[in-house]
Amino acid sequence: MIEARGLTKRYGDFLAVDDVTFTVEPGQIMGFLGPNGAGKTTTILMLLGILKPDQGSARICGEKVGPAHKETGRLIGAVSEHSFLYPEMTVLEYLRFFARIYRVDTPDKRIDEVLEELKLGKRRHALAGSLSKGLQQKVGLARALLHEPPVIILDEPVSGLDPHGLREVREIIVHQRNQGKSILLSSHALSEIERSADRVGIIRDGRLLVEATPAELQAQTAGVLRLEVELDRPGGPFETTVLLISGVAAVEHEDSRMSITIDGSNRAQARQAVSRALTAAGATILGLREVKGSLEDAFVTLTQAAGSGEGRTE
Amino acid sequence: MTMRSSSTYAALGLALGLAGWMLSNDVALVRDNGLMVQAAPFRGPLLGALVVLSFFLAVSAVLSVARDRDRGTLEVLFYGPIDEATYLSGKLVGLLGAYLALMPMLLAGLVVLGIFTRFEIGLRLIAALVLSLIPAAGIVTIGLLLSALAKRVRSSILFFIAAVGLFVGAGVTYSFVSRIPIDDPASPILPLRDALGAVDTVLSRISPFTYLEQVFDWANIGSWTAVGRSLVLSVAGTIVAAVLARLALRWRGVRTREE
Numbered sequence: 001m002i003e004a005r006g007l008t009k010r011y012g013d014f015l016a017v018d019d020v021t022f023t024v025e026p027g028q029i030m031g032f033l034g035p036n037g038a039g040k041t042t043t044i045l046m047l048l049g050i051l052k053p054d055q056g057s058a059r060i061c062g063e064k065v066g067p068a069h070k071e072t073g074r075l076i077g078a079v080s081e082h083s084f085l086y087p088e089m090t091v092l093e094y095l096r097f098f099a100r101i102y103r104v105d106t107p108d109k110r111i112d113e114v115l116e117e118l119k120l121g122k123r124r125h126a127l128a129g130s131l132s133k134g135l136q137q138k139v140g141l142a143r144a145l146l147h148e149p150p151v152i153i154l155d156e157p158v159s160g161l162d163p164h165g166l167r168e169v170r171e172i173i174v175h176q177r178n179q180g181k182s183i184l185l186s187s188h189a190l191s192e193i194e195r196s197a198d199r200v201g202i203i204r205d206g207r208l209l210v211e212a213t214p215a216e217l218q219a220q221t222a223g224v225l226r227l228e229v230e231l232d233r234p235g236g237p238f239e240t241t242v243l244l245i246s247g248v249a250a251v252e253h254e255d256s257r258m259s260i261t262i263d264g265s266n267r268a269q270a271r272q273a274v275s276r277a278l279t280a281a282g283a284t285i286l287g288l289r290e291v292k293g294s295l296e297d298a299f300v301t302l303t304q305a306a307g308s309g310e311g312r313t314e
Numbered sequence: 315m316t317m318r319s320s321s322t323y324a325a326l327g328l329a330l331g332l333a334g335w336m337l338s339n340d341v342a343l344v345r346d347n348g349l350m351v352q353a354a355p356f357r358g359p360l361l362g363a364l365v366v367l368s369f370f371l372a373v374s375a376v377l378s379v380a381r382d383r384d385r386g387t388l389e390v391l392f393y394g395p396i397d398e399a400t401y402l403s404g405k406l407v408g409l410l411g412a413y414l415a416l417m418p419m420l421l422a423g424l425v426v427l428g429i430f431t432r433f434e435i436g437l438r439l440i441a442a443l444v445l446s447l448i449p450a451a452g453i454v455t456i457g458l459l460l461s462a463l464a465k466r467v468r469s470s471i472l473f474f475i476a477a478v479g480l481f482v483g484a485g486v487t488y489s490f491v492s493r494i495p496i497d498d499p500a501s502p503i504l505p506l507r508d509a510l511g512a513v514d515t516v517l518s519r520i521s522p523f524t525y526l527e528q529v530f531d532w533a534n535i536g537s538w539t540a541v542g543r544s545l546v547l548s549v550a551g552t553i554v555a556a557v558l559a560r561l562a563l564r565w566r567g568v569r570t571r572e573e
Contacts, residue, residue: 048393050568073395084386101394143390 001026002182006056007046009039009206016042018206019056024182024199026150029173030188031197031214034054035303039206040186041080044155047184048078060151074102077144081156083136087129091120091139094128095146102147115143117172133160145176152176152183158192170196194295197221204303217298224249224297227260227274230287239246241281245273256286261297325370326416330423332366333359337431354534355433356424361530363420364446368453368526371413373474373499375457378405379563380470398465398563402458402556409454410447417443442533445541447531449548452522462562465570481517488514522548 002024009017017039024030034040045051047058049065050071057255058065060072085094092111099107115121118138123131128139137160144152154173158166166189174196177183187193193200194214201211210217231238235253242251242260247270249263264272278285336359340352379402382388391401421435422441428435460477464470488510496503518524525548532540 045569050389050392070397070400075391076393078390078393080386080389082386084390086387098394101391101396140390276563 001059001061002030002047002153002184003059004043004047004056005058007043007058008055009042009051010054010173015206017046017053020208021056021204022186022201022208024151026182027177027180028185028198029177029185029196030211031200032184032203033190033200033299034203038203038303040203041155042211043203044153044184044186044207047153048076049073059287071216075146076151076153077147077149078153079137079140079144079155079157081159083140084132085128085131085139087127089128090125091115091131091142092124093130094139094143095144098143099146104147110146110148111142111279114145116184117145118142122134129142134162134165137161138169139167141172144215152181154183155186155187156188158189166192169246190296190299200295202299202303209303214295217295225262225271226291226297227258227262227271227288228289228291229258229260229274229278229285231256231258232284232286233277235283238281238283239276239280241277242274245270245277248274261300262271317498322370322412324415325367326423329363329420329429333363333424334427336362337427337433340433341431353434354439355431356428356435356439357530357534359427359444360424360435361527363424364388364443364526364530365523367413367416367420368446368450368523371450372453372457374412375405375409375454376461376470376474377467379458379461380410380464380467383465383521383566383568383570385468386569392568398560402462402559404562405458405532406556408452410451412448413450420536438533438536439530442530442541445529445533445545446526448545448552449522449526452525452548452552452555455552455559456522459555459562462559462566465566481523483519484510484514484517512555522551522553525551 002022002023002053004020004022007017007020008015016149018044019265020039022030032043042051045240046053047060047065049058052066063072063075065072086097089097095111095114096107099111111119115124118141120135120138120142123139125133128136131139137157141154144154152173157173158169161169170192173183173185177196179237185193185197197214199211200214200217202209202217229235234256235258238258239251239253242248242258247262248260250261252259260274262274271288275285275288335357340355379388382391388401421440425436427433455478457474460473461470464473488507491503491507491510494503494507525544528544529541529548532538532544
């Protein structure tokens with residue numbers, strides 16, 4: 001079990017993490033979301049005992065985390081955004097090295113199991129430095145799973161992975177959850193979180209804005225409508241026109257496609273207004289469809305509502 | 315510095331090359347003058363070889379922590395059950411292990427040189443060679459301290475250059491100033507010379523290279539009590555440097571980045 005209780009971290013006047021509290025139960029994956037600089041990694045580093053919180057505490061399986069409690073390190077398998085391998089070591093040497101550190105029983109047998117699980121068997125004698133970023137991430141994950149820890153903390157574990165690798169890693173994470181592990185998964189890949197997380201925590205400006213199931217979060221954005229519009233020409237020149245319509249919260253465009261977020265009770269009227277405004281401005285609408293609220297919508301809505309905390313202080 | 319690294323063997327080759335060059339100078343002296351009075355002809359060459367190896371050991375130690383921090387491997391180690399003391403002990407043992415592994419190779423090389431020059435190494439110098447492991451631990455620990463203080467590899471190298479500059483520069487400056495003839499007792503050079511002498515004395519007490527040299531000198535004349543005293547002082551210095559290295563690593567942290 002992972003327990004964060006009132007975790008707070010300051011860098012001078014900058015409040016990086018503000019009173020963050022959550023629990024990840026055994027057999028649960030908690031997705032940890034937030035924009036860049038929101039405080040995700042700082043929170044994770046406090047859970048790992050790398051950073052000392054200014055206030056609050058963290059516990060792993062009931063054991064207090066901190067520099068004087070390094071034995072909790074045996075209870076955690078952690079992967080960060082960068083795999084941080086020793087480039088001069090082969091994959092096998094690297095895993096043997098960590099198997100010794102974590103005092104793994106029958107290390108070679110366990111290494112074989114992990115390499116097979118991650119489909120890295122053929123790379124066992126490859127130098128870590130010669131592997132692609134995606135494969136290096138998988139070696140990092142192999143290292144984290146080596147000692148079969150009850151708690152797994154993953155900070156952007158799928159960055160650099162191709163779709164096959166992404167699916168493999170997702171299956172492994174879900175398999176670990178099904179074995180009763182507590183998993184904290186921080187990722188920018190919202191679709192991955194949506195597919196695998198049991199609960200989602202969204203952090204912004206150092207504060208945990210919400211902690212809920214993905215379904216609960218999507219329900220919170222039920223009042224939000226997203227329109228995907230295909231035009232006969234680039235959408236850029238029409239952005240201001242659309243933004244001026246009452247109820248339109250955000251507009252994004254890429255070539256001739258526009259994504260329009262409508263917030264408000266009278267969505268049908270807003271939809272008609274968008275259609276009329278675009279036509280009046282000279283654009284021909286080739287396609288228009290409503291998109292069901294996703295975790296991404298919930299994330300964008302919640303984090304936009306919280307505003308920007310650039311240079312946030314106490 | 316690992317036994318798989320080619321630079322380790324380059325350092326061994328350099329150490330043996332220096333020893334061979336020093337011995338060949340002695341042989342040339344005998345050839346030119348027909349006489350050389352020296353109780354232990356291998357004392358200088360062996361000490362020179364060990365200074366080269368120890369210097370290489372110090373550079374390896376200076377780079378080690380900062381490099382691990384720079385490439386993120388230090389952070390990954392600290393995810394697990396590793397703390398500052400365990401990590402630094404591991405580095406110390408690893409580097410001393412490599413030094414220990416080089417000893418028989420160095421000795422074999424010196425024996426070969428002895429066969430060519432017909433000089434004998436002697437058991438006392440072989441004992442000094444083995445005991446040099448203790449001052450070498452001090453050299454490694456000071457290197458680890460500098461490395462723990464530095465945020466990145468580049469700054470660790472600058473720290474090392476500054477430290478070497480301080481130790482060597484103080485001695486050279488004191489020696490230079492001492493040679494300036496002074497007729498006037500009110501000359502400002504006199505207090506400067508005294509100050510430089512004090513600095514040089516303090517630095518030589520701190521320097522593990524001083525204890526390395528002392529061990530050789532005392533062992534060479536069979537003064538084992540003095541050897542023991544130098545070793546005890548060297549161990550004490552190593553402990554102080556190790557405690558400071560641990561504090562430095564905790565203060566500096568395991569990451570180069572802040573979130």
